[in-house]
Amino acid sequence: MAASIKLFARRILRDFRRNVYISASGVSPGSIHCRAAQSCRCLSHEAGGRSTHFGFETVLEEEKAKKVYQVFENVAQKYDVMNDAMSLGIHRLWKDLLLHAMNPQPGARLLDVAGGTGDIAFRFLEYIKSQEDKMRRREVKAMQTPSWQEISAKYSEEQGAEPQESGAVVCDINKEMLKVGKEKADSMGITSGLSWVAGDAEELPFGDDEFDIYTIAFGIRNVTHIEQALLEAQRVLKPGGRFMCLEFSKVSNPILSKIYDAYSFQVIPVLGEVIAGDWKSYQYLVESIRRFPDQEEFKTMIEDAGFYCVSYHNLTGGIVALHSGFKL
């Protein structure tokens, strides 16, 4: 036990030194890993596909999707617990804010991509339910003294269901995450209005003009070709539909930025090791946040995909940004 703790402490110190070296010397983050990786890669692969970033590493584009899949396969079981631990529970507020900004009307259909464990979808269903309850209560209150016209209209109208039932579809590339989400849904007792689909954000298994709202919460930075995902979002949304993206972004305040960096690189991987037993996945997580474009750049990317009225709001000082665009 003492030996493993010593090993653990040595590992922390080594990584700490490595991180300090990287941030202090201003060396480009990928170079240290790159030099070692590329030398062995040149022996094994031809100079074939393009490369992209995987955290601070550089990998081939085909490999990134596989590596991301492995990361989430490993963390799926402890995903929710780790979210609470790393963000000190604030991620719930972020997701609640997303729902409030969305303000879905009854009858809306949601597609939650990279939805994994279904947080957004569950909140969506709750919100719609409370909206419908409010509407029903208002109707009952208004119907207290119906005029004769209203009574006759009630008799003549057909007893039909709503023209469109609201529902949520959770789509994720990773089957482990979907499994965890399905178990959560079963334990919460949600039976209808929710479906789970395995699919790639760059190539959604849905037809055109199907959904009212498309959300992707903390998932788009893991996509290899972000532009492709945005174009797919454009395709599956109905005219007038809304694209909403919750993602970690750049902090503008320098003091907050220093605290945030220190917390990200020193505390989060340690938490990952202690709680989930997986240091590397959470190292990837914090590094991928740093490689994601900032608020304005991402807004331009969304506009390029064909969305209008694009705007963003910074949450928690810029740690998280909520981007929104409309397909008009």
Place this chain on the structure above:
Amino acid sequence: MAALVRALRAGHGAGRALRVLPRVLAPHCDQKCMFHGAVLRLQDESKCDKAASATASATHHVHHDFQQAPPEDAVSEQTSDEGHRPSSSFQEQSGEQDEEYETEEQLQARILIAALQFVPVHGWSMEAIAAGAESLGLSSASTGMFTGAGDLVLHFIAHCNSQLIQILAEQQKQVQLGQAEPKKTADFLKDAVETRLRMYAPYIDTWPQAMSLLLLPQNIPEGLKLLSSLVDDIWYYAGDRSTDMNWYTKRAALTGIYNTTELVMVQDSSPDFQETWDFLHNRIQDVVNMASTAKQVQSTGEAVVQGLVGAAVTLKNLTGINQRR
């Protein structure tokens, strides 16, 4: 001051720069949309918020004009649904002759106007806006473009204001052509306020909700702007060209009259709001009487003062105190 603002209004109307976007009419236009999007990026780079903030920084008259133009465009669009716009060079370039273009603001204006027909059912709320969007074939998620139901109320008020301006301008033209008699100020004000308030008649049951929305902190500045521009326009068309303190007193008086009449109308149950128009008539008479009473009081005061001074001098003469014999 009003003339200067009007000159600004004319200049700004021409230079409105907004992004255009393909209409919903052509749904399967991925490639075309991308191309359009790319070219439009080279054109004006302004989105909803920027346009709104740009107008907010201008004077309220300029903003009034901005609010005026989209409803007019929206109305004309609705009437000429399949008509062709004058083709810009961009349209000729792409060879698309059957697609219409409108700006984001025009689309928002169209949604809000369509939402008005659902107000009697849903009240002034986001549900009405969602129903309006759905009636245009858009998803209900497009209500996210609006910050709240206050947007609907403010847009409706701006729309009513622009309709009133059109009516007053038409009447002024009639007078200038000699086809109608110029009205007295009191009558003109009464007719203008009555015309304006009659536009609320179809929504009078839900109007208290709209008034409460206008009192929300985020809607107060815009509401006050629209009210002040309305009162200013009515006085302008009534022929007021004053440049002194009268400018403020006249507008303050008319604002008071308008607000109180609106409140009376909301709880009026007489046929065709007859009590409201009687109330309006009485209030305008009060103001007119007050103006003449003020003049009378002033002249009376002066006369009284003169009399007192004369009496004092006579007393001094009689008692011999006065040195100037």
